Structure formats: C-alpha cells, structure tokens
Amino acid sequence: MKVLIVHAHPEPQSFTTSMLHRAVSTLEAQGHAVTVSDLYAMQWNPVASAADFGVRKNPDYLVYALEQRENVAAHAIAPDIAAELDKLAECDLLILSFPLFWCSVPAIMKGWIDRVLVSGKVYGGVRFYDRGGMRGKRALLAYTCGGRDYMFGADGVHGEMDLMLRHVLRGTLGYAGFDVLPSFVGYHVPYIGDAERAAVLERYDAYLAQLDGLAPMAFPTLDDFDGDMRPRERAPQEVAQD
C-alpha cells in the first residue's frame, strides 16, 4: 500500500509530530511505502490565488475552480500543487495528521485542501461522493486535541466530535470520493504525561495495524438523487416495505 501523510504542526518536537514518526515507522514495518508532506517544514503556501495558475481561461475575472480545471488539463498549475497532486494520485491511503485548531485543521492544512483538491480531477460536475475522483482510495484523520474524550460524546459539552469534523470527514474527504475510515484521536494531549503519551502511541500502532478491519463511514450514494441532486422518487413497492 502507498500511504501519503499530510502533516501540519508548528512545533517539530510536538506529540502530534511523534505520532507522525510513529505512523511512518509502523506503516513501513508493515511493508507499506510512506510519503510525508510536512507542511510547516515545506513552508506550504495555504492561500488560493491567481498566482496558482500558469494559464488563464479568463484573465480578467478569477473563478478559482474553473482555472484549476483549465490549468490541470494544460499542466500549468503551480509546481507546489502539481507535486502534491502527483503524491495524491499515487497513494492508496491519505492520512491527515494535525492538532485540532478551532474544531478543524490548522489553516496551513486547510490551504492544502483548498489548493490541492482540484476541480476536474478530485471532483467536478456530478463527480462527488461515490462518484468522486478519489474513488478507490482510503483516507483518515489522525489528530490530537486538548479536550477529554467525554467532552465530545453525544452528551458531551461539545457534542459529537465527528459532527464538529463533518466538514472534513464528509464535506471534503467523503465528497471527494475517499472511503473515510474512523478517525484516530489523541485526547487531552497538552495535559498528559509521558506514560499516557506512550499509551496513545501504542493505541495508534494498534489502530494502524488493523485498518483493513475498519468499516468506512457511510455517506450518500448519488444513485439516490436525480440529475438535479433532488432525492429520487422511490417506486411504491419500496416505500410500502418501509
């Protein structure tokens, strides 16, 4: 299996970065080939702009998604984006590795999503969810946060974590066509000691060892929607069976 880990943390000695290193060694020991895009180390530019395009379909008015399509087709997209697109095309599994910032990915990683998940290749027209461009690939989130696990349960003060991350899990990875595996979360990280951190890494190892046993999250199938993306009328016998 080819694995691409996109990682973002402003502190190279962070526990989240230890998780990255553990993932690399564990996955390589399993015989997988691992590529890492360490966004802070790469000084990744997160800002989607006209500078991303070598050619322009419309030089006077920027529609970012249209120019993505144009520039991917013309091999004229910015070299930093092109390099990530090559890694993405190669991979069987994408891991986003990050500390939770405001119930989402850090801005530098949001900018990887904004710039690399290009229209025309990753999605476009009615190519999303089970018709998305990343069909056949798997993806997962591996992240750390300050809160405790019970704060993100159904009765927790913040509600379910997967609802907080719905924009990434469903709105981004699911939309792009990935099979999205349940996330790995390291809770309460800033407040725990070495022994507890070692236990999180052990748990991460165990998680990475049984990825094939994880059922992907359920997202809609476009078969249930018509060409205008309205829910299809079901045949009366189907309704009667409900």
Place this chain on the structure above:
Amino acid sequence: MKVLIVHAHPEPQSFTTSMLHRAVSTLEAQGHAVTVSDLYAMQWNPVASAADFGVRKNPDYLVYALEQRENVAAHAIAPDIAAELDKLAECDLLILSFPLFWCSVPAIMKGWIDRVLVSGKVYGGVRFYDRGGMRGKRALLAYTCGGRDYMFGADGVHGEMDLMLRHVLRGTLGYAGFDVLPSFVGYHVPYIGDAERAAVLERYDAYLAQLDGLAPMAFPTLDDFDGDMRPRERAPQEVAQD
C-alpha cells in the same frame, strides 16, 4: 453599533465582494460604524507559528495557545494580530464574509481565526460558550456557495448546512462566547445571472435590516456541566418533570 467585517475572496470583482460592499453601505446607512479586514487585500498571513511571538514563555518548545496568552499579556504579539485584536475588542457585531471552500472558510480566513482568536482573551480555562471572552458581542456568517439550497436541507444530498458549518458556528464563534445569528447564504452563485444576483443583494439588505429580530443559535450553557465539564446530575424533582 460597531461592525467588523472580516472578508476573504481571491477575486476583488466577485459577487461575494459585492455582498461585502452592500453590507458596508447598508450598515453605514443605518448609522453603524463599519470596519473591514479584507484579508486578500491585506495579504494576511494565515500560518500560526513561533514568528507570532515577541517573547517566549518557553523558547525551546512551542505551545501556541500558551504563548498567545503570554504575548497578549506582555503586549508582544505580532503587530498584525494585535491590530485585529483591537478591531475585535471594539466591535459589537462580527461578520465573516466569504465563499464556501470545502464546506468551510477559505484557508486565509481560517488563519485569521487561528491567529486572532487568542487564548487568554477570547477563551481559556473554562471561559467558553456562555462564559467565553466574546460574551455580549454578536457574530454571523455571510457566505456564497455553488450548491442549491435544497442540497443543504435535512433531506438534501449534503445534509443540513449548519451541520457542515458546526465547527465555525458552534466550535468557533459559539465557543468564543458570541451570540451567533442565523447565517446569510447566497446559493448557486456561480450559475445565476444578474437579475438573480441583484435579488440576493436585496435579500441581504432585508436580512441586515432586521438583525435585532433574529434569535441567536442555541448552544450549551456551562451551568449544565461541572468543573470537569461532565454533565451535572440534576435534582430528582427536575428529572421527574421531564
């Protein structure tokens, strides 16, 4: 009322930017004072890093939130962040104005959130939700998207839009203590003509004219949780009344 509009769009002629201009003129005509932070025009740096701090509590290991607290107290936070913090402190209403990128804000705006909503002022310890630092201020999202409104209903292909944006509405603005008003959304924008766009701007005017009539979204009160943020046991008579 003092209004801060934080705006991000890579095309200065975009419809989303027309919405910004309309908001400024409509709110000023109502007698409000409006300040705009146009992040693309400002070439806002979205990347949270050690460079944001003039002093360091721990120069060898970066814990971003801890250094935010330290540097706000020492008046040593980066000048671009300090300027935004002043605008934020002044405002009664914060408007985030943007095109939806991957069911969230563009990276440049995520970087405003990551860097400006500092620990120690906006939140910190048990200062969140109804005890958050932004208590007494209101906030709203005004955004455009490519999809049609019915795609983001409860039965729509993407489910409810407010669930996709829960990380911003609840996880960011609600968490920080703002009263979060229902969002204004311009749907299907890349595909509609001038007359329809004019109608969206009219609808935006009407929305901005009746903000006082909008009930804020409901988020948890910390009164319902104990010091460890576990749900409080309720007295038996309260339970009996359920």
